[in-house]
Amino acid sequence: MKGFSQCFLLACSTTGAVLADSIDxxxxxxxxxxxxxxxxxxxxxxxxxxxxxxxxxxxxxxxxxxxxxxxxxxxxxxxxxxxxxxxxxxxxxxxxxxxxxxxxxxxxxxxxxxxxxxxxxxKHWSYKPLVREEVPQSVHPVDHFIERRLAEEGLALSPMADRRTLARRVSLDLIGLPPTPEDLNAFLADKSPNAYGNYVDRLMAGPEFGEHWARMWLDLARYADSAGYADDRPRTIWAYRDYVIRAFNDNLPFDQFSIEQLAGDLLPEPTESQLVATAFHRNTQTNNEGGTNDEEFRNVAVVDRVNTTFATWMGTTMACAQCHTHKYDPITHHEYFQVFDVFNQTEDADRRDESPVLELKDQSVLQLRDSLGKQMEAQEERIAELEKNAVNHPVETKRREGELKTRYVRVTNLVKQGFLHLAEVEIFAKGENLARSGKASQISTGFDGPAHLAIDGNADGNYQSKSVTHTAKADDPWLEIDLGSAKKIDRIVVHNRTDGGTAGRIKEFQIVALNENKEPNWVRRIKQTPNPSYEVSLPLRFENFSKEEKEAVARYQTDAAPNELTLARKKLEGLKKRFSGIRGPTVPIFRERAKDKRRNTFVHLRGSYLSHGDQVHAGFPSSLFDAPQAADSPNRLDFARWIMDPKNPLTPRVTANRFWEKIFGIGLVATSEEFGSQGELPSHPHLLDWLATEMIAGKWNVKAFIKLLVTSQTYRQSSHVTDGMAADDPLNRLLGRGPRVRLSAEMVRDQALAVSGLLSSKMYGAPVNPPQPDMGLKAAFGGGIDWKTSRGEDRYRRGIYTTWRRSNPYPSMVAFDAPNREVCTVRRGTTNTPLQALVTMNDPVYVEASQALARRMMTSGGSPEEWIARGFEICLSRNPEPSESDRLIRLFEEVRGKYLKDPKLAEKMATDPIGPAPEGRAIEDLAALTVAGNLLLNLDEMLMKR
CATH class of the missing domain: 1.10.760 (Cytochrome Bc1 Complex; Chain D, domain 2)
Structure with missing residues (x-):
């Protein structure tokens, strides 16, 4: 036979293949x-x-x-x-x-x-249309498929878990916290047929539900409170985290939830919430290090958005097509950049200011603005009344009659940071320029000099030649000319110079004529200055003044002396300053570029944004889901609707599998991040399709879908593992027993705070910094990693509110496999290391939780036996076995004896950092019970969902 050149890649063996009548x-x-x-x-x-x-x-x-x-x-x-x-x-x-x-x-x-x-x-199984198998109404749909597969293997479901175990399991799954003794006892006392279903409903109705389930989505969204890369500066984006929590609590349909995040800004008249949702893709990293190219990292962000979108909604490793056509799945290099073009048309561009950003209508900010607005209105009304009285009652009646005589003329430039030049002022009396013989000793910037230098009469000259002739840059620059004695003047001329250093300086100015007592006779404010000069003539009598001139005189007079009107104006200015300084919290959002500013998109050869191939236009991979495009040039909204199209088989399969994975610990498709050729086949394909179609039929109702899973007998089985189960199905892929899963990093910490009674129920808002070990670390490149521990109840808030810094995530969560969220995390790994025990035994959070738990345990009875029993009830939702109680009591007595000999050590153990011991409690008892409580927090059963 003729040969052909060939290379085969690394492979996984197909073991135990059994030839069937028909090969699939x-x-x-x-x-x-x-x-x-x-x-x-x-x-x-x-x-x-x-x-x-x-x-x-x-x-x-x-x-x-x-x-x-x-x-x-x-x-x-x-x-x-x-x-x-x-x-x-x-x-x-x-x-x-x-x-x-x-x-x-x-x-x-x-x-x-x-x-x-x-x-x-x-066709690859996950790209094929969904097929819904009919299920008998007499059996739970999940159990129908699971029991059938078990029967094929000669197996059956395990017995039901006891009610205490089940109450704890479902509470951890639905709200991420163990049940309180009160909630547990209420469930145990409810003997009605719907007791379990009612218990599930109560859990899902609480605000803790959204706080728990949002964590899964924030991993996908690579949410963090910092911008990433070496600088990793703080980023204000917590409003997006709050949006996700609210969406789960409000049971926002998943299709709407998805479309809002991908294209909320393109919806008709988008709400604030829908705009905040678009921060899903503003969680990309921003590189603010000096010398970096913004366009390079903008392209990196767009690439990340493409990859994250397909990983999150379609379980597809799109990144494999970034540099070349996908080696395993039918996605071409060209198609990758068609999707790239969809995300290439937004305004953000790796900028330090994170623009565009949305200022939120925070209720407290709105209330403060409303209050200040009303105060300003009242103050303006007060000022108007005072000014009216000042005009109607001139200060000096002698100024109402006869000719006006002036000694001082003051010119004020009303433009901030402007220049003012003394040669720009000429003062005439019967044709003579009196300004040249006057003194120019008062200038706002402190220059001084004789008038013949200050007033050179050159309207076109260079102001830089004589330093005393100008004020330089200053706020509200002014100059004042002293004519030596009161003189009758006819007119004043102000020149507006046009040389290169001074052009356009005087755009708005004010002229004031003052008598020998520096009281205003006349004021004129000029809104626009003609070029090169402006000339004004003084009226001879006060009664000839216009209404505006009378008001100007009144205002100037009150400015000159600290009277009631002056104080009222100062108060108004203060209110305005406060008002202008009020800003609500902000969040980076998506905003589409105008059609005439669309970017051209090219294929990036070998993934380099500098190497352009063919130009491409927006489009979607037809091999994944072939549907007619909604427009010739589809945008993000069209793309979002393509993803959530009910006929798209990938999205509902991936979504149903993700919720299943969260409940059972492993997905029906174990590789939840990969539904392509390199992923695993579903363990129960017919069940997966039924769940996917049920999600669509149920209008993407998340809470109803989760309830469907946790009410199945498959979920409610005992998780006890027999020797036979361990041999036949070690990973529980056939689901012949209940889930047994290690808690997530956030759950481990939240549970410790909850059982100790320290957990705060405060929701939403800026991230917080709970206690952590002082490790004395310094970040590279001069970036600070100082951790200022929050005070008050912010120390004890749920883990989802903890500041998430990519370069230095919260250490105890990292120990329990929390990601840094630099990129989308579809599925967290699970490790078991000694470091985790060091955290739960020695981290300041767990030490304080142990101290608080000890005090809570001591509220029940007065004997060690009662205290230990109370601890088991609080922590594990059950009573201790006699052997367990005996061992803990022996531990208590042993360490109590040591603390009796060392009162200082006992006090430290019982009170540092939580604070003084309650009155009437022996410090050695409290210290010994702290040790026992810490042991409870470290039990395998405490750190697992069983």
Whole structure:
């Protein structure tokens, strides 16, 4: 047979393959080809070896000069079987050396039988339309599918968990907190048939529900309170976190929730909440380090938005197509940048100011603005009344009669930070310029000098030649000319210079004529100054003044002396300053660029934004979901609707699987981040499709969907593992027992605070800094990581409100596998390390929680036995076994004896950092019980959902 160049990628063995009557391509063959062949013989045409494509029927059966890789119905003539069965060391053996292990005998037999049966290809399972199987009404839909699969394996569901265990399990799942003893006892006392369902409803109705479920979504949204990269400066975006919490509490339909986050700004007349929702994609990192290129990191952010969107809603590793056509899934390099174009048209651009931002209508800010607005209105009315009285009752009656005589003339430039030049003022009496003989000793900037220098009469000269002739830059610059004695003057001329250093300086100014006592005779305010000069003439009598001139004189006079009107104006200015300084909290949002400012989008060759290929326009990958585009040039709103289209099979499958994973600890598709060829097959495909269609039929009702899961018998089983279960189904993929899962980082901390009685119920608002060990760390590049611990109840708020800094996340949460959120996290890993025990035993939060728990335990009875029993009830929702009680009492007595010998150590253990011991409690008892309480917080049962 003729050969062909070929390379096969690393692969996972298909073990235990059993030849069936009919070989199913998706469940038996596709993973084998994907793991062994498709990397070199798949969709990526640029890197395809030997021109052979094995992910399609057409490519695999194509004539290659007299032979084909696969000849349907004829294994012996199929080149692929010849190559995979060659002797070890043969140069044509596939996979080649260094590319993975050769196929096992079972895999070869499976491949041979599939070819013999006709080598039928099929569309990838997750891209196929949803199929809803009918379920008998007499059985819970989830149990119908699970029991059927267990029966096929000769297994059955486990017995129901006891009510105490179930109450704790579902409470942890729905609100992230254990039940209080009061809630637990109320549930246990309820003997009605709907007791459990009512308990579930009460839990989902509480505000804690949204606080718990939002955490999952914030991982996807890569939410953080810092901008990332080396500088990692703080970012104000907590309003988005609050939006997510409210959305879960309000049971916002998931399709609406999704569209608002992707394109809320493009909805008709978007609400503030819908604009805040678009911060989902403003959680991308911003690089503010000196010397970086904003356009480079803007492109990085757009790439992240493409990848995050497909990971979150469609379980697709879109990043694989960023540099070339996807090697495993049918997504081309060109299609990647069609989606890139969808996100390439927003206004944000890696700017330090995070623009565009939305100022929120914070209730407290609105109330303060309203209050100040009313105060300003009242003050303006008061000033108007005082000014009216000043005009109607001139201060000096002698100024009402006869000719006006002036000694001082003051000119004030009303433009902030302007220049004023003494040569710009001329004062005439009967044709003589009196200003040149006057004195110019009073200037706002403190310059001094004789009038013949100050007043040069040159309207076109260079002001820089004589320093005493100008005021330089200052707020409200003014000059005053002293004529030596009171003189009758006819007119004043103010020149507006036009040389390069002074052009446009005088745009608005005021002229005041004052008598020998520096009392105003006349005031004129000029709104616009002609070029080059402005000339005004003084009226001869006060009674000839216009109404505006009389008011100006009155205002100036009251400005000159601290009387009631002056004080009223100062108060108004203070109110205005306060009002202008009030700003509500802000949040970065999406805003689409105008149509005439759209960016051109090109394919980035090898992923480099500097290397442009063909120009592309917005579009969506038809291989994932082929639906007609809503417009010739679709935008983000069209894209969001394409994702949430009820006919799109990926989104509901991915979403249903994600909620299942959150409840059961592992998804029906274990690789919840990957629904493509490299992902695992669903353990229960018919159940997954039924759940996906149920979500759509239920109009994306999240709470109803979660209740459906937790009310199943599958969920309510005992999680006890028998030897047989451990052997037959170690990972519980068949779901023959209840979930048994380690709590998330936030839950571990929140639970400790809850059982100790310290947990604050305060919701929403700016992030907080709970206590953490003082590690004396310094960030690289001069960035500060100082952690100023919050005071009061902010120390004890739920983990979702903790400041999330990407470069330095809260240490105790990192120990329990919390991500740094630099990128989208679909599924957190779970580790077990000694570091976790060090946290729960020694971290200041857990030490204080242990102290508070001890005090709470001592409120029940007066004996160690009663205290220990109370601790079990609070922490584990059950009574202790006799052996457990005995061991804890022995521990209590042992450490109590040590503290009796060392009162200072006892006091430290019982009161640092929580504070003084309650009156009437022996310090050694309190210290010993703190140790016992800490042990309870560290029990495996405490850190697990069972």
């Amino acid at each position: 391509f998706n469940s038996q063959i596709k993973s084998l080809l994907s793991n062994r062949c498709i990397a070199c013989h798949g969709p990526d045409e640029e890197h395809r070896e030997a021109g052979l494509r094995l992910d399609t029927f057409e490519g695999a059966t194509r004539d290659l000069d007299g032979y084909s890789a696969i000849v349907p119905g004829n294994p012996e003539e199929s080149e692929i079987l010849f190559r995979v069965t060659l002797e070890k060391g043969d140069s044509e053996l596939m996979p080649p050396k260094g590319r993975g292990e050769r196929l096992s005998e079972e895999e070869v037999a499976l491949l041979r039988e599939w070819i013999r049966q006709g080598a039928k290809f099929d």
